[in-house]
Amino acid sequence: MTKTLEQKITDKSAVIGIIGLGYVGLPLVRAFVAAGFRTMGFDVDATKIEKLLAGRSYIEHIASEWIAECVGQKKFEPTADMRRLAEADVLLICVPTPLSDSRDPDLCYVEATTRFVAETLRPGQLVVLESTTYPGTTRDVMLPILAAGGLAVGRDFFLAYSPEREDPGNPDFSAEGIPKVVGGIDPASLRLAEMIYKQAVVRVIPVSSCEVAEACKILENTYRSVNIAMVNEMKILFDRLGIDVWEVIDAAKTKPFGYQAFYPGPGLGGHCIPIDPFYLSWVARKYGVPTRFIELAGEINTSMPHYVIRRVIDALNEHGKPLQGSKICVLGVAYKKDVDDDRESPSFLLMQLLGEAGAVVSYHDPHIPALKKLRHYDFSQLASQELTAEFLAGLDCVLVATDHSTVDYDFVVQHAPLVVDTRNATREVAEGREKIRKA
Numbered sequence: 001m002t003k004t005l006e007q008k009i010t011d012k013s014a015v016i017g018i019i020g021l022g023y024v025g026l027p028l029v030r031a032f033v034a035a036g037f038r039t040m041g042f043d044v045d046a047t048k049i050e051k052l053l054a055g056r057s058y059i060e061h062i063a064s065e066w067i068a069e070c071v072g073q074k075k076f077e078p079t080a081d082m083r084r085l086a087e088a089d090v091l092l093i094c095v096p097t098p099l100s101d102s103r104d105p106d107l108c109y110v111e112a113t114t115r116f117v118a119e120t121l122r123p124g125q126l127v128v129l130e131s132t133t134y135p136g137t138t139r140d141v142m143l144p145i146l147a148a149g150g151l152a153v154g155r156d157f158f159l160a161y162s163p164e165r166e167d168p169g170n171p172d173f174s175a176e177g178i179p180k181v182v183g184g185i186d187p188a189s190l191r192l193a194e195m196i197y198k199q200a201v202v203r204v205i206p207v208s209s210c211e212v213a214e215a216c217k218i219l220e221n222t223y224r225s226v227n228i229a230m231v232n233e234m235k236i237l238f239d240r241l242g243i244d245v246w247e248v249i250d251a252a253k254t255k256p257f258g259y260q261a262f263y264p265g266p267g268l269g270g271h272c273i274p275i276d277p278f279y280l281s282w283v284a285r286k287y288g289v290p291t292r293f294i295e296l297a298g299e300i301n302t303s304m305p306h307y308v309i310r311r312v313i314d315a316l317n318e319h320g321k322p323l324q325g326s327k328i329c330v331l332g333v334a335y336k337k338d339v340d341d342d343r344e345s346p347s348f349l350l351m352q353l354l355g356e357a358g359a360v361v362s363y364h365d366p367h368i369p370a371l372k373k374l375r376h377y378d379f380s381q382l383a384s385q386e387l388t389a390e391f392l393a394g395l396d397c398v399l400v401a402t403d404h405s406t407v408d409y410d411f412v413v414q415h416a417p418l419v420v421d422t423r424n425a426t427r428e429v430a431e432g433r434e435k436i437r438k439a
């Protein structure tokens, strides 16, 4: 007798298929392998599949040894062959959800993946979207594609949404330790999605619909974007008043309730916070509802690199130097500390603005040895410079854009003539503080 999906989840014979093996998909593979499920990984990027099959990781915080072991023992089977999607009982979709050039949601990856799934969809499969998106995507975009072949949702196949909350590089939280919100298209889909995640993560929070789960993720990220914008604005004001914003935040966060610390910086980066709120404002426009917080936060956060450049100009000016011709090393091109992810990093705009003003730009990033050509920027001729005493002394300014913890900031301040710090990375530096300008 063939087992139902429920039975397969319970006895762990269900095969898990994870589609999109990036910063979200790979940690999810790890969570399901650890929970004892045979896990397949699907990606259209054949070079990623080749690396995985050869036991090599392409994400710094996922160890190659772990991949080699799981692939070797057939606990994890990476493949670029989408016809094999039918072999999985549960399909978890973790593909990109970027913005188009006109800053509208670009669901091309979600739609392409859903079409792949629809081609081989069979009774008994559960499909869950994990990519961040606007409320309504699972029901309005995915369901019609999946149901077009004649299978009925809630009876033949199942569909749910569960947002990923991965925080790459955060040693305190990995996929299995982060509670997961789940919404189903119907009660049967919700029940099965809840069952499967309960096997792999610490806690599952069921909600009444896919739309609530979709909105939950966007609320979380909009909350971050708005609060970061607020503290960026405070930074500019406090600086005028001669007050150090980081000291103010350290004091404020001693309040045991009602305050959560957010920190200023050179602008927003990463695949989530600069993008996700605009998924929501796009929907809001369709309904004629204004999203003023989102727009204002976006405006403030995207203006921060320009503010930082102004601070660099002022700092050089104090040394009697123009920006034009000055040698400036941008320290950190990853969008946040201790990760190797440079997507949407404000460092690129900083480098571009500096270059346009005639500065001689270099960079250092312990996690990113060389730069790739990107959609909007091409610094592929640059490689990370070693921070030697000679190199630092030959610069006019170091601009700290990312506060990586392995950098020796005492050494940087000791040897560089001027350090503009957007992250308070030099907070512990005792000697040479007269060379530091916060920005």
Ligand SMILES: NC(=O)c1ccc[n+]([C@@H]2O[C@H](COP(=O)([O-])OP(=O)(O)OC[C@H]3O[C@@H](n4cnc5c(N)ncnc54)[C@H](O)[C@@H]3O)[C@@H](O)[C@H]2O)c1
Pocket: 019, 020, 021, 022, 023, 024, 025, 042, 043, 044, 045, 048, 094, 095, 096, 097, 109, 112, 113, 130, 131, 132, 133, 164, 165, 166, 167, 168, 271, 272
């Ligand atoms: N990176 C994060 O910290 C984070 C955190 C929470 C949520 N998210 C969300 O998760 C989603 C994925 O983000 P990510 O950072 O893992 O992206 P990523 O670019 O690191 O990985 C996505 C992968 O999907 C693959 N892919 C694209 N189209 C495909 C297709 N049709 N079939 C199979 N594979 C395909 C790509 O080749 C890539 O390897 C996004 O919606 C993002 O907003 C990301």
